[in-house]
Amino acid sequence: MSDITLPPRNRYTDLLHRIWTNERVWLFCAGLLAVLFIFNPPQAISSAQFAVQNLLNVGPFLILSIGIAAYAGATGADGLIARAFTGSPAVMIVIAALAGGLSPFCSCGVIPLIAALLAMGVPLSAVMAFWLASPVMDPSMFLLTTGVLGVEFAIAKTLAAVGLGIFGGIVVHAMGKVGGLTDPLREGVGNGGCGASKVRSVQPVVWKFWQDDARVTKFWREAVKTTLFLAKWLTLAFLLESLMLAWVPAELITSVLGGAGFAPIGLATLVGVPAYLNGYAALPLVGGLMGQGMAPGAGLAFLVAGGVTSLPAAIAVWALVKKPVFLLYVGIALVGSLTSGILFQLWVTL
Structure with a gap:
């Protein structure tokens, strides 16, 4: 019998567990592509190209937002940012919602900023207000919406974005007062709730951080x-989105959401979550649906609900925060989208 001592079995088990825990998203993406290459090679190539192209499209926003978050942390400016969110909760929520509606970040690009803000100890109510408003509207989206659906619709979508942010911030603030939603980040994301110390104590900011090796x-x-x-979660999201676009015909969405009245508004809110393409591709689809008789309120509800809970954004949110916060995020998005659609429909029919 050999005298060589074999490594303990649990050493390999621990290694496999760490690989699965840290790399399961990449493993799933690779497995999904492998299955597609076996059973449907053209779709596998198309899905891979779709994921790469969309990662390149959101790349500038991601680089900007990641750079801002990393710079704030390296210089110590994150403490100043966090302190800017102290004060009256009502004022913070309104300002955050307005900033979200005017920010140029897409729903994915804003994720690292959200993680940084939460890690700094910024109240979840203000962060949620910014988070909900940001993906619905931005300056370029306003211009594009005006060109495709008209200025009245663009204004309504802007008001819906800000209103959704304020509504979400108020709900989260109310829940926080009764002791809920503490430490919203998942383990290993940011610094958890420990960043709150940066709000309480002022530290000197080193703007030229590159002069300090640490x-x-x-x-x-x-x-x-x-x-x-972000890369692993967005890759998964774009792969799944490519399959949805390939296997869920646009004609099906049209047939489901067509028609006038208030009933399609509720249906559009629910369908907008899984069927939403992206902010720019959804505009001509909604324009076509409204041309076929869909209620304007249903179109707005579809755009707002889909914008906040689009597949890439929802998966990124799921990876970032704990389950109760994620469910609250989805619930606020659905209720707010439905309400905005109904209010817009009432305004149109007056």
């Missing part, structure tokens, strides 16, 4: 960590 190291560590985190 701060440079921190900058790159946070940037790489956030980039890898």
Whole structure:
């Protein structure tokens, strides 16, 4: 019998567990593509190209937002940002909702900023207000919506974005007062609730952080960590979205959402969650549906609900926050979208 001592079995088990825990998203993406290559090679190629192209499209927003978050952490400016969100909760919520409606970040690009704000100890109510409003409207989306659906619809969508943010912030603030929604980030994302100390104590800001090796190291560590985190979840999201676009015909969406009245508004709110394409592709679809008789309120509800809970955004949110916060995020989006659709329909019919 050999005298060589074999490594303990649990060492391999622990290794496999760490690989599965840290890389299961990449493993699932690879497995999904492998299955597609076996049974449907053209779709596998199309899905891979779709994912790469969309990652390139959101790349500038991701680089900007990741860079801002990493810079704030390396310089110590994150404490100043966090302190800017202190004060009256009502004022914070309104300002955050307005900032979200005017920000140029897409629903995916805003994720690292949200993680940084939560890690700094910024109240979840203000963060949620910004989070909900940001993906619905931005300056370029306003212009495009005006061109496709008209200025009245663009204004209504802007008001819906800000209103949804304020509504979400108020709901979260009310729940927080009774002791809920503490420490919203998942384990391993950001610094959890420990960042609240940056709000309580003022630390000097080193704007030229590149002169300090430790701060440079921190900058790159946070940037790489956030980039890898987002890359794996967005890759999965875009792969799934490509399959939805390939296997869920646009004609089916048209037939389901067509028609006038208030009933389609509720249906459009629910269908908008899984069927939403992206902010730009959805506009001509809604324009076509409204041309076929769909109620304007249903079109608005579809755009708002889909914008907030689009597949890439929802998966990124799921990876970022704990389940109760995610469910609250989806619930607020649905209720707010339905309400905005009904109010817009009432305004149109007056």
